[in-house]
Amino acid sequence: xxxxxxxxxxxxxxxxxxxxxxxxxxxxxxxxxxxxxxxxxxxxxxxxxxxxxxxxxxxxxxxxxxxxxxxxxxxxxxxxxxxxxxxxxxxxxxxxxxxxxxxxxxxxxxxxxxxxxxxxxxxxxxxxxxxxxxxxxxxxxxxxxxxxxxxxxxxxxxxxxxxxxxxxxxxxxxxxxxxxxxxxxxxxxxxxxxxxxxxxxxxxxxxxxxxxxxxxxxxxxxxxxx
Amino acid sequence: xxxxxxxxxxxxxxxxxxxxxxxxxxxxxxxxxxxxxxxxxxxxxxxxxxxxxxxxxxxxxxxxxxxxxxxxxxxxxxxxxxxxxxxxxxxxxxxxxxxxxxxxxxxxxxxxxxxxxxxxxxxxxxxxxxxxxxxxxxxxxxxxxxxxxxxxxxxxxxxxxxxxxxxxxxxxxxxxxxxxxxxxxxxxxxxxxxxxxxxxxxxxxxxxxxxxxxxxxxxxxxxxxxxxxxxxxxxxxxxxxxxxxxxxxxxxxxxxxxxxxxxxxxxxxxxxxxxxxxxxxxxxxxxxxxxxxxxxxxxxxxxxxxxxxxxxxxxxxxxxxxxxxx
Numbered sequence: 001x002x003x004x005x006x007x008x009x010x011x012x013x014x015x016x017x018x019x020x021x022x023x024x025x026x027x028x029x030x031x032x033x034x035x036x037x038x039x040x041x042x043x044x045x046x047x048x049x050x051x052x053x054x055x056x057x058x059x060x061x062x063x064x065x066x067x068x069x070x071x072x073x074x075x076x077x078x079x080x081x082x083x084x085x086x087x088x089x090x091x092x093x094x095x096x097x098x099x100x101x102x103x104x105x106x107x108x109x110x111x112x113x114x115x116x117x118x119x120x121x122x123x124x125x126x127x128x129x130x131x132x133x134x135x136x137x138x139x140x141x142x143x144x145x146x147x148x149x150x151x152x153x154x155x156x157x158x159x160x161x162x163x164x165x166x167x168x169x170x171x172x173x174x175x176x177x178x179x180x181x182x183x184x185x186x187x188x189x190x191x192x193x194x195x196x197x198x199x200x201x202x203x204x205x206x207x208x209x210x211x212x213x214x215x216x217x218x219x220x221x222x223x224x225x226x
Numbered sequence: 227x228x229x230x231x232x233x234x235x236x237x238x239x240x241x242x243x244x245x246x247x248x249x250x251x252x253x254x255x256x257x258x259x260x261x262x263x264x265x266x267x268x269x270x271x272x273x274x275x276x277x278x279x280x281x282x283x284x285x286x287x288x289x290x291x292x293x294x295x296x297x298x299x300x301x302x303x304x305x306x307x308x309x310x311x312x313x314x315x316x317x318x319x320x321x322x323x324x325x326x327x328x329x330x331x332x333x334x335x336x337x338x339x340x341x342x343x344x345x346x347x348x349x350x351x352x353x354x355x356x357x358x359x360x361x362x363x364x365x366x367x368x369x370x371x372x373x374x375x376x377x378x379x380x381x382x383x384x385x386x387x388x389x390x391x392x393x394x395x396x397x398x399x400x401x402x403x404x405x406x407x408x409x410x411x412x413x414x415x416x417x418x419x420x421x422x423x424x425x426x427x428x429x430x431x432x433x434x435x436x437x438x439x440x441x442x443x444x445x446x447x448x449x450x451x452x453x454x455x456x457x458x459x460x461x462x463x464x465x466x467x468x469x470x471x472x473x474x475x476x477x478x479x480x481x482x483x484x485x486x487x488x489x490x491x492x493x494x495x496x497x498x499x500x501x502x503x504x505x506x507x508x509x510x511x512x513x514x515x516x517x518x519x520x521x522x523x524x525x526x527x528x529x530x531x532x533x534x535x536x537x538x539x540x541x542x543x544x545x546x547x548x549x550x551x552x
Contacts, residue, residue: 010261011257011260011261034250035249037248037253038245038246039245040245040249041241041244041245041248041249042241042242042245044245045244045245186256
């Protein structure tokens with residue numbers, strides 16, 4: 001008779017007793033959360049490395065190292081080059097292809113274009129998966145809410161068959177439904193934070209690359225004029 | 227060639243596996259926190275049963291009465307055990323018969339039954355003595371059974387009587403109890419009534435007292451107000467006299483006017499004694515006198531005003547009357 005002496009409301013019980021739709025929603029959210037965390041960590045490593053390598057390269061570059069030596073070091077197959085190095089390599093190789101007799105403006109234009117292309121490719125690489133984080137951050141609360149609304153609808157519908165309605169009839173259903181919202185928020189909050197952080201980081205890197213490109217073209221132009 | 231090489235290097239990303247492991251770790255930590263950091267057991271509060279009794283004696287009486295009625299049948303099944311042999315079949319029949327008062331009916335079926343069961347024996351033996359013996363035995367048996375039945379009846383009656391007595395006694399007790407309770411209730415009600423009356427009396431007295439106090443207070447208040455008003459009136463009179471004196475001291479009287487002309491002015495004042503507006507209300511008939519008074523009023527600003535700003539309303543629109551002769 002008295003089924004609920006101590007009702008077991010453990011997490012697994014609540015999830016396993018939820019309706020199939022809510023379970024699907026939860027599964028989706030779990031996957032989204034896992035993926036977004038994976039991307040968060042990957043991006044954090046990538047961006048950290050990019051910043052560190054750019055620091056090193058700029059340090060070397062402005063210390064007055066020979067451009068040829070830098071080029072050789074960057075293109076050696078053993079060495080994992082950084083984004084800034086790749087931009088440098090693209091610009092420098094394009095610059096060295098021209099024979100000394102050609103017009104300086106033409107040389108500089110093509111050099112700039114080569115660097116621009118590499119820069120765009122690098123930015124694209126740095127920005128991959130950021131859109132995924134943004135999507136998870138904005139959509140997963142809604143998905144969780146959908147699961148919750150569905151679960152609450154079900155629990156209220158089952159309530160209509162009961163003559164004497166008590167809170168005990170709906171409470172487990174609502175609790176299990178609210179887990180969906182909790183999961184949605186759990187997936188969304190870190191994704192949004194990471195997205196904002198990484199966007200600002202990549203923008204900082206982009207301005208650094210752009211200014212480096214301008215400075216490098218100045219250096220190359222001076223070299224061509226000599 | 228070169229671009230292909232570059233693309234290859236872009237695709238090797240550092241720490242992909244490590245990132246996956248960290249992501250898994252984050253989720254495991256979160257789930258562990260959820261499971262152990264949260265009390266998932268919901269303990270419902272222990273139920274409490276509350277019976278509401280409006281009237282105590284009556285609900286008890288009914289359950290008691292019913293068992294008494296039900297108690298009467300049980301003794302009869304107990305009876306057959308005391309009796310030596312009687313077959314259970316007839317036993318069920320004698321019970322209703324005692325009500326009729328005729329013990330005869332049970333005898334007949336009994337004999338018939340016995341005849342049926344025991345006739346084969348005498349037929350075989352063909353013995354008259356045996357028959358007579360049988361008859362005698364039957365008679366004895368019948369007598370015994372009759373006696374038993376009568377006893378049964380008697381016992382049942384006694385039992386019934388006892389039960390009735392018991393019930394009567396109980397009813398009497400309950401009646402007494404009820405009466406006692408009613409008595410108690412009545413006493414309680416009377417006491418309550420008395421208390422209520424006392425309370426009312428007290429309240430009325432308190433009311434009267436309060437009213438008296440209120441009256442006294444009102445009177446005191448009125449007296450105080452009257453005193454204050456009188457003081458205010460005297461204050462106002464004093465300041466009006468001062469204003470008039472000041473104005474008069476500033477008047478440069480035109481010489482040789484016949485009679486005693488009177489000029490009346492309406493003066494509007496600002497707080498602080500400044501004059502906002504001076505209007506001739508009633509001319510004296512001599513423009514020289516009127517203008518002299520007007521000039522005097524304008525000259526005498528600021529006019530003396532009482533320091534209490536609440537009294538200013540009395541001076542806002544001042545009515546100044548100046549006589550030519552004092």
